[in-house]
Amino acid sequence: MADTGRALIGAEWREADGTFTVYAPATGQPLGEVADCGPELTARAVDAAAEAFPAWRAMPAHERADLMRAAARELAARAETIGAIMTAEQGKPLAEATGEVLSGADHLLWAAEETRRLYGETVPGAHADNRIWLLPEPVGVVAGITPWNFPVSMITRKLGPALAAGCTVVLKPAELTPLSAIAVAEAFVAAGLPAGVFNLVTTSRPAEFGAVVMADPRVRKVSFTGSTEVGRELIRQSAQDVKRLSVELGGHAPVLVFPDADPVAAARAVARSKFLNAGQACTAPNRIYVHSSLAAAFTAELVRRAEAAELGPLIDERAVAKVTRHVEDALARGATALTGGRASGGRGTSYPATVLSGVTDDMLICREETFGPVAPVLEFDDCDTVVARANATPYGLTAYVWTNDLNRTIRIAEELQFGMVTVNGGPLAPPQAPFGGVKSSGYGREGGHHGVADYLEYKYLSVGLGR
Ligand code: NAD
Numbered sequence: 001m002a003d004t005g006r007a008l009i010g011a012e013w014r015e016a017d018g019t020f021t022v023y024a025p026a027t028g029q030p031l032g033e034v035a036d037c038g039p040e041l042t043a044r045a046v047d048a049a050a051e052a053f054p055a056w057r058a059m060p061a062h063e064r065a066d067l068m069r070a071a072a073r074e075l076a077a078r079a080e081t082i083g084a085i086m087t088a089e090q091g092k093p094l095a096e097a098t099g100e101v102l103s104g105a106d107h108l109l110w111a112a113e114e115t116r117r118l119y120g121e122t123v124p125g126a127h128a129d130n131r132i133w134l135l136p137e138p139v140g141v142v143a144g145i146t147p148w149n150f151p152v153s154m155i156t157r158k159l160g161p162a163l164a165a166g167c168t169v170v171l172k173p174a175e176l177t178p179l180s181a182i183a184v185a186e187a188f189v190a191a192g193l194p195a196g197v198f199n200l201v202t203t204s205r206p207a208e209f210g211a212v213v214m215a216d217p218r219v220r221k222v223s224f225t226g227s228t229e230v231g232r233e234l235i236r237q238s239a240q241d242v243k244r245l246s247v248e249l250g251g252h253a254p255v256l257v258f259p260d261a262d263p264v265a266a267a268r269a270v271a272r273s274k275f276l277n278a279g280q281a282c283t284a285p286n287r288i289y290v291h292s293s294l295a296a297a298f299t300a301e302l303v304r305r306a307e308a309a310e311l312g313p314l315i316d317e318r319a320v321a322k323v324t325r326h327v328e329d330a331l332a333r334g335a336t337a338l339t340g341g342r343a344s345g346g347r348g349t350s351y352p353a354t355v356l357s358g359v360t361d362d363m364l365i366c367r368e369e370t371f372g373p374v375a376p377v378l379e380f381d382d383c384d385t386v387v388a389r390a391n392a393t394p395y396g397l398t399a400y401v402w403t404n405d406l407n408r409t410i411r412i413a414e415e416l417q418f419g420m421v422t423v424n425g426g427p428l429a430p431p432q433a434p435f436g437g438v439k440s441s442g443y444g445r446e447g448g449h450h451g452v453a454d455y456l457e458y459k460y461l462s463v464g465l466g467r
Contacts, residue, residue, distance in 0.1 A: 004178070007035045007202055008185045010048030011195030016041055020204040022179055025091040025313040026348045034178045037203045042170070042212040045199040049141040049168040050218045052196025057138050057166040061115040068112035068163055070191035075156070075184065076105040082152060082183045089179045090151055091312035091349075092277050103429075104156035104184075107447070110431035111160030114452050118165070121458075129465040134458045138166035139244055140220035142455065143213035145206070145234075146181070147226045148174035148315055149280045149371075153429075155184055157446045158223045159198060160431075165455035167221070170199045172209045174226075176315060178202040210234060217241055221455065224248070228395075228440050246444025246454050248436060250369045251282040251397030254390035256412065258383060259291040261402035261424075263298040266290075269425045270375065270400070271305030275353050278311045279373040280319070282441075283398045283420075283428055287359075287366050289386050292379045299357055299377055303339045306353035311373055313349040320349050323372030326365040327354060330376065335359045340373070361389060369395070383408075391417045396439035398428065419445075 006013035016035035024031050035041075056064070075082070083098030090097070121134040142162045146154040155171060162169050173181030185200040203209050213219045214237040221244035224234050228249040238245045257266045274285050290298045314320050320343050327341055340354030351372055359366065359376040366376065380386045390399060398420040401412055413421045419437040420428060429435050434445035445451050 004032045004034050004182050007037050007041060007045070008182075008189070008198070008200040009041065009045045010051070010199065014041065014044070020175065022089050022176070024088050025315055026088075028348065031088055032179055034182070034202045036205070037201045037209075038205070039208050039212045042201050042203075042209050043216070045170045045201050046141060046143075046213065046216050046218055048196035048199050049170050052194060053138075053141055053168045056163075056168055056194065056197050059166075061118060064163065064166065065112040065115040067191060067193055068108055068115070068160070071188045071193060072105040072108035072112065074187035074191045075108065076102055078183065078187055079105070082180060082187075085183050086151055086177070086180045087312070090148060090177050091315060093310050093312050096277065100150060100153050104152045107153065107156045107431045108160045111164040111452065114161070114449060115164045117449070118452070118456070126462075131463045131465065133461045133463075135461055136165075136456045137459050139455055139457055140167060141218050142167045142169050142221045142223060143219050144169055144171040145210070145222065145224045145226065146171065146173050148176040149277060149282075151177035151180040152184055154225050155181055157435075157451075158225075161446070161452040162223070162455045163197065164452050167455050168197050168199075170201060170213065170219070172201050172203060172206065175202075175204045175206065210237065214238060214241065214243065220244060221246070223444070223454075228442075231442055246446070247442035248282070248444065248446065249397075249440060249442040250395060251284075251437065251441050252286045252367075252369055252393045252395040253283055253398045253400065253418075254393075255285045255288045255400040256386055256390060256402065257288070257290040257294060257298060258401070258403040258405065258408060259293050260404050260408075261294065262404075263290070263294040264301045265425070266402040267298045267301035268305060271302055271309065273400070273428075274375045275306065275309040275311060275373050278314055278351070280315060280371050282369075284371075285375065285400060286370060287361075287390070288375060288377045289380050289390065290377055291383070292381050295357075295377070295379045299338060299355060302375060302377070303355050306339050306355050306373075306375065309353045309373070311350070311353055314351055314372060316349055319371060320351055323351050323370055323374060326363075326368065326370050326372075327356070327374055329364040330356050330359055333360070333363055335363065335376070361392070367393075387412055387415045391415070394440040395437070397437035397441035398422065
């Protein structure tokens with residue numbers, strides 16, 4: 001493993017006063033020591049990003065794109081190595097981890113191409129001697145804060161659009177998965193990105209990092225992905241300096257399987273999105289509403305898929321305790337575990353793929369984000385009221401619908417209060433699509449040209465042609 005005890009600040013890999021230990025969830029064994037940066041080093045990282053900003057912003061778009069493409073190539077070339085690091089510190093299967101690195105490289109490539117499309121606008125003038133233009137400008141220095149569940153893609157989804165827009169970045173990865181982030185930073189250095197454009201600050205004290213970047217007027221935007229609780233705190237802090245903020249927060253995704261759908265195809269797709277990353281995804285289905293006429297066929301296939309799923313361990317003991325609490329609450333209130341249903345025990349933090357039937361809306365699992373491999377199935381008969389049940393959550397990230405009825409597709413998609421609606425499967429996070437939520441799932445979009453626009457200000461320029 002590379003030397004990981006240092007933080008990337010400007011052109012240098014700097015040592016901090018102390019380090020913290022990263023552990024493998026599969027074994028509980030230590031994996032490495034990482035720089036534990038305090039407020040002083042965070043401030044130096046902001047200095048470096050602020051110094052690098054004018055030249056990065058002024059660099060012609062195609063040159064910025066060349067450097068970003070080189071970084072994408074470096075990342076892709078290291079996919080297996082970085083994937084192995086991710087598997088060790090986060091626990092997901094190697095194929096998922098390697099795939100995530102390759103998808104991260106793809107997001108960077110897409111954003112690189114977008115640099116050449118940072119168009120402004122010409123707007124009709126207010127009178128004959130007036131011209132009006134809108135000029136896209138990068139917001140400035142950006143602080144990024146990322147979670148542990150997708151340790152590489154969460155970073156590249158912030159870095160890609162920020163760098164494309166002409167911003168420089170100080171990034172703080174989750175303290176549970178800093179080794180993947182260090183490996184990403186090494187790829188950017190190898191690609192020749194100018195010093196200070198991307199700075200990486202690892203720390204075991206995230207609130208101190210947050211306080212420094214929120215208080216520094218040079219940081220013009222904070223992009224956060226993580227829990228709704230921390231997101232709320234950052235929203236409060238951002239008021240002080242009126243900072244731009246993007247917050248991608250928790251989710252509680254409903255799945256609606258209508259009577260005209262193919263129950264086997266639906267169950268297969270639900271199993272894929274439910275058991276990916278052992279259910280530790282903000283987009284994971286959390287309430288699976290199945291029409292009672294399809295329930296038997298649907299659950300039989302879901303159980304088959306659950307029993308064949310390849311799952312890594314959960315991130316830590318707390319995660320196992322939360323999943324256990326949700327499942328025990330459901331079982332105590334009358335649900336049945338068709339497969340799984342109790343922690344595997346032994347070494348590590350494993351929990352088996354679980355399917356619960358007989359679940360009702362009042363159970364804990366239907367109200368709190370589980371973040372584990374448990375698929376709760378709720379039956380319904382009334383197609384008219386099920387959408388209201390799906391919407392009855394403070395979250396609004398993603399919803400899944402299964403139907404072949406065109407009218408129903410359009411009506412339901414419009415009624416669902418979620419940032420993303422997937423009908424009959426389909427990928428959720430390709431680089432060209434704006435990923436993000438509404439309500440307590442946050443605001444801001446990552447991906448697509450809307451994602452790049454989140455890092456831009458449109459300056460309104462009015463020119464009089466005074467004669
Ligand atoms: P978390 O909020 O505990 O941590 C996320 C990041 O915030 C970490 O880097 C952490 O160090 C940092 N952090 C914690 N306290 C902070 C503070 N006071 N100030 C500044 N930074 C602070 O979340 P988590 O447990 O790592 O991630 C899981 C959550 O993330 C889930 O709720 C999940 O739904 C959500 N998530 C959302 C998306 C999305 O796009 N909407 C994607 C992935 C994960």
